[in-house]
Amino acid sequence: MNARNLRRLSRILSALLLAVLLCLPVPLAQAEPTTPHPVVKFAGVINAVPPAADYPLGVWQVAGRAVTVTAATRVLPARPVAVPGMWADVTARPAADGTLVAQRIAVMPAEVRIKGPIGEKPADPTGVGTWLIAGVSITVTAETRLSERGAALEVGGWAEVFATETPTGLVAVRLRGIEAQEDITVFGAIQSFDDTRWVLSSIPITVITDTLIIGTPAVGLLAMADATLQADGSLQAWRLKVSVLEPGSYHQPISFTGTVEALPPRGLLGVWTVAGRQVVVSAGTAINQTKGPVAVGAQVYVAGWQANDRVIATLIVVLSSPQASGQFVRFSGLVQQMPANGLIGEWRIADRTVLVTERTRLAGTRYARVGARAEVGGMQAADGTVTATWLIIWPSAGGPR
Amino acid sequence: MMKPAKNSHRITGLLSVLAAAALLIVRPALHPVHAAAAQTPTCRELLVNGGFEEGGTGWSQVSAGGYNLISGFHPHTGSLGAYLGGANQADDRLSQPIALPAGVVSATLSFWWAIATEEPPGTAFDRLTVSLRSTDGAPLADLTTIDNNAVENQWDQAEFDLTGYGGQSLILEFHATTDANNITDFYVDDVSLVVCPAPKTYLPVLFR
Numbered sequence: 043m044n045a046r047n048l049r050r051l052s053r054i055l056s057a058l059l060l061a062v063l064l065c066l067p068v069p070l071a072q073a074e075p076t077t078p079h080p081v082v083k084f085a086g087v088i089n090a091v092p093p094a095a096d097y098p099l100g101v102w103q104v105a106g107r108a109v110t111v112t113a114a115t116r117v118l119p120a121r122p123v124a125v126p127g128m129w130a131d132v133t134a135r136p137a138a139d140g141t142l143v144a145q146r147i148a149v150m151p152a153e154v155r156i157k158g159p160i161g162e163k164p165a166d167p168t169g170v171g172t173w174l175i176a177g178v179s180i181t182v183t184a185e186t187r188l189s190e191r192g193a194a195l196e197v198g199g200w201a202e203v204f205a206t207e208t209p210t211g212l213v214a215v216r217l218r219g220i221e222a223q224e225d226i227t228v229f230g231a232i233q234s235f236d237d238t239r240w241v242l243s244s245i246p247i248t249v250i251t252d253t254l255i256i257g258t259p260a261v262g263l264l265a266m267a268d269a270t271l272q273a274d275g276s277l278q279a280w281r282l283k284v285s286v287l288e289p290g291s292y293h294q295p296i297s298f299t300g301t302v303e304a305l306p307p308r309g310l311l312g313v314w315t316v317a318g319r320q321v322v323v324s325a326g327t328a329i330n331q332t333k334g335p336v337a338v339g340a341q342v343y344v345a346g347w348q349a350n351d352r353v354i355a356t357l358i359v360v361l362s363s364p365q366a367s368g369q370f371v372r373f374s375g376l377v378q379q380m381p382a383n384g385l386i387g388e389w390r391i392a393d394r395t396v397l398v399t400e401r402t403r404l405a406g407t408r409y410a411r412v413g414a415r416a417e418v419g420g421m422q423a424a425d426g427t428v429t430a431t432w433l434i435i436w437p438s439a440g441g442p443r
Numbered sequence: 444m445m446k447p448a449k450n451s452h453r454i455t456g457l458l459s460v461l462a463a464a465a466l467l468i469v470r471p472a473l474h475p476v477h478a479a480a481a482q483t484p485t486c487r488e489l490l491v492n493g494g495f496e497e498g499g500t501g502w503s504q505v506s507a508g509g510y511n512l513i514s515g516f517h518p519h520t521g522s523l524g525a526y527l528g529g530a531n532q533a534d535d536r537l538s539q540p541i542a543l544p545a546g547v548v549s550a551t552l553s554f555w556w557a558i559a560t561e562e563p564p565g566t567a568f569d570r571l572t573v574s575l576r577s578t579d580g581a582p583l584a585d586l587t588t589i590d591n592n593a594v595e596n597q598w599d600q601a602e603f604d605l606t607g608y609g610g611q612s613l614i615l616e617f618h619a620t621t622d623a624n625n626i627t628d629f630y631v632d633d634v635s636l637v638v639c640p641a642p643k644t645y646l647p648v649l650f651r
Contacts, residue, residue, distance in 0.1 A: 119519075119555070119598050131597060148597045155596070157561075187516045191508070191529040192561075192626040202559065204596075216517060218529075220561050221624060299565055330563040332625055343565025359563035370624055 082142060085131040085264040085285035087152070087231050091124050098123075098147075104130045105262035107142060115144045124149040129231065129264060131285070153204040153215055154230040154243035156180075157223055158271070160201050169195065169217070175203050176226045177275040178245055179211060186214040193219035207244050222372035224330060224419055224432070225268040226277065232284070235259045240282060242267060248278040254326040256356065257284030268328065273436070281328060296353065297345040299361065302338050308400050310336060313352070316344055320352040327355045329403070331431040332370040334363025335421060336401055366421065371428060374417040377435070380410065389433075391416050397429045406435035486549075486639035489541055490615075493554075493634040495523040507534035519555040519598050519632035527619035528569060529628040538616040540578065541636060545610030548641040552586070552615070553602040554634040560627040562591035569620065569627035573601070576614040583613065591627045605636070 086105025091097060098117045102109045102124075109132055111117060124130065129150040134142040158176020163169065169188055173180045180203055182188075193199055200220050205212040230243030240247045240259070247267045249255075259265065264285040269277040287295075300317025310329060314321040321344055323329070334340060340363040346355040375392020385407060389396040396418055398404070420430040491501030495513050504512040508530045518524030527535040543550055554573075562568050567590035575583040586603045593599075615636070619629045 118600065131594070148594070148599070150597060153596075189514075189516045189526075189529065189628075191510055191526075192531075192628075202561075218516075218559070218628070220626060221531075223561060297565075332563065333568075341566075343563070345564070357564075359565045361566045 080136065081145070081287075082134045082136065083132065083285075083287040085129060086260075087262045087264075088124055088126050088128050088130050088149070089262070090126055094123065102130070102144070102147070104132055104147075105260060109134055109142045109144045109147070110137075111144050111147060116146045118146070118148045128152055151206070151215075152231070152243075153206055154212065154228070154245065155202065155204055156226075156228050156245070157202045157220065158200065158226040159222075160195065160197050160199055163195065163197055173201075173203075173214070173217075175201050176228070176269075177271050177277055178228075180205055180217075181211055181213045182217060183213060187216045189216070189218040191218070193221055195219045212244065222370070222419075224332060224372070225280075225328075226271060228267045228269060228277065229264065232259055232261055232263050232265050234261065240265070240267070240279070246276065247282070248272070248276055249282070250278060252325070253279045254281045254356075255284075256282065257286045259284050260286075270434075281326070295345065296348055297343065299341065299343045302336065302340045302342055305336065305338055305401075310401055310403060314355075314358075316342060316353075319344075321346070321358075322349075322352050322354050323358065324355075328357045329431075330357070330359040331363075331419075331421075332360075334360045334366030335429060335431055336360055337363050337365045339364040365429075368422045368424060370419070371422045372417070372419045374415065377410070377412055377414045377416050380412060385410060389416075389430075391418055394418075395427045396420070396433070397427060398433060399429065402430045403432040404435075405433070406437070409435045409437050486637050489543070489550075489636040489638055490539060490634055493636070494521055495525055495632060496521045498523065501539055503536075503538050505536045507532065510535070512537050517557070517559075517628070517630045519557070519630070521632075524630055524632035525617065525634075527571060527617060527629040527631065528621050529626055531621055531623055531626055533569075533619055533621040533626075535619045536616060537618075537631070538576075538614050540612065540614050542612045543605060543608050543610065544638060544640070546641055547606060547609045547638045550605040550609060550636065550638045551602060552605050552634075552636045553600060555598050555600050555632050556589055557596060557598045557630045558589065558591065558593050558627055559595055559630075560591040561625040562627055563625070564592055567592060568622045568625065569629075571617060571619045571629040571631075574616050574618065575605075575608065576616055578612050578614060580614070583608075589629065591625075 084105060089103035091102050092100025098111050100111060102111055129152050131148040132144055133146040134144045137143050156176050156178055161174035163173050164171025169182050170184055171182060173182055188195060195201055200222050202218050202220050203214050204216040205214045228242050228245055230245060233241040238249055240249055242265055247269060266283045267279045268281040269279045272278050302314060302316055304315035306312030311323055314323055341361040343359040343361055344353060344355055345357040346353050373392055377391050379390035381387030385404060386398055386400060389398055415436045417434045418428060418430050419432045420428045422428045499513050506512055512525055512527055512535055513523055514526035515523050516526050525537055527537060569591045571589045573586045577583055587601055617631055621627055
């Protein structure tokens, strides 16, 4: 072979090497753009799915939005095939033409979820019959699966029910006993909404001016209501969270965990210092104290959004507290005794000693009197004393049933 | 200087090796089970009763609360699945011995899981750890840990490559622990461990 042939072979080798490089799994020409597209997340009712021959590839309609599923989309579960009416949790990216390309779609059965107190249960020991959970009538059939592993399914206790809508009402698929929670929650599909009333999977929810609404509602999207049970058996939302995240549509969420370094001089509302950050806590901030009371030195999880140099908190969860002792309890009953002066001090409610502190969140204080009906959440010490993290006093005709 | 004829042979050989390397590199990355299944019909399931439809057959279960960990409460498919946790101070273990044959080209463990929880977000208070142990109980590897911060009520599939454990006898364990309040349910179903022996390979003759 002469020098000319060697040069020719060298060129062939170079071309072959170039071809190999171009065929590598992540070619440079298809690399991710340096600026990531915003991610869109939402959950809603599936309106349409691609034809069976193409499934799951093609265009899905979820809560009225078209979402393209490609071979790169993770579809969970892959089988059985989703059908209209089921629910889907979608994570997608807007393409250059504005259409949504799904990264992940989790298909779920259309099961409304309610966590709340059991108001009534049928006499039938098998549980078959009509239950009243968080004021909502639920039919339990022989096919309903029950679990009392977490707590007994008894009147006055709490339950989580997963139910499907039928022409005759909500029918329970699963029903599990749980511990008392700080709030009643309803998770379902938005069927209608206005300034005074939302309907989630056939369950009406009253909305008042103080109700905190997170996200922009739309029919077909899923939403979670944190609510209280009214005297008439209706549910009134203090917070409604729509399962949608549209970048740019509202403040981008942030969350972090840290130690509480400072609290407002009185009460919980105001500016906290958590891990060196200024955190604004308002009446609309949910504070979960089931793991312990708020205190300086407590470890907390903060969720909210950044506003200039401060964090506006929508949720604070106490993860651990130096004052933690005992178990979170929730109960209601008549006020039997109040402090001599003001509201801070020792109460007697439903035959239990309740300590109301400056950190206790109070509602309905204008109704406070011996004989009023009250609802308490707090930490119960070994001697039975409950340090209230919140206390609601109801009008004479009000209160939970 | 090399002789032209010898050079030609060497360059031809070099080209062949490069071409073979290119074919190996550009071959699309296939799912090991699917790829093996397509090539070798001898892949087989190693786990006994991975779908739990035969109750506790094949599984050992220990529950601090004394619960039957095989339950019809929330299966992924069929009428039974595993249900761990679901109570405060839970310490539940579900395990099965496995003997991975030597010389397998792939060994893929997969299972479906879901949770329901009352825990607030932010910290992993309750956990389900999936691990491998030696037959004498010594920990070998934690494959994954699922906790109360996972998305609730959505079935998801986890998958792990156990090919590197070929030739070993192991114990596959699902271990759930929960803290003192706010329960978390861990549901597991359709557990599978598919092993595929090495396929017969035919190398092209590149040199005379």
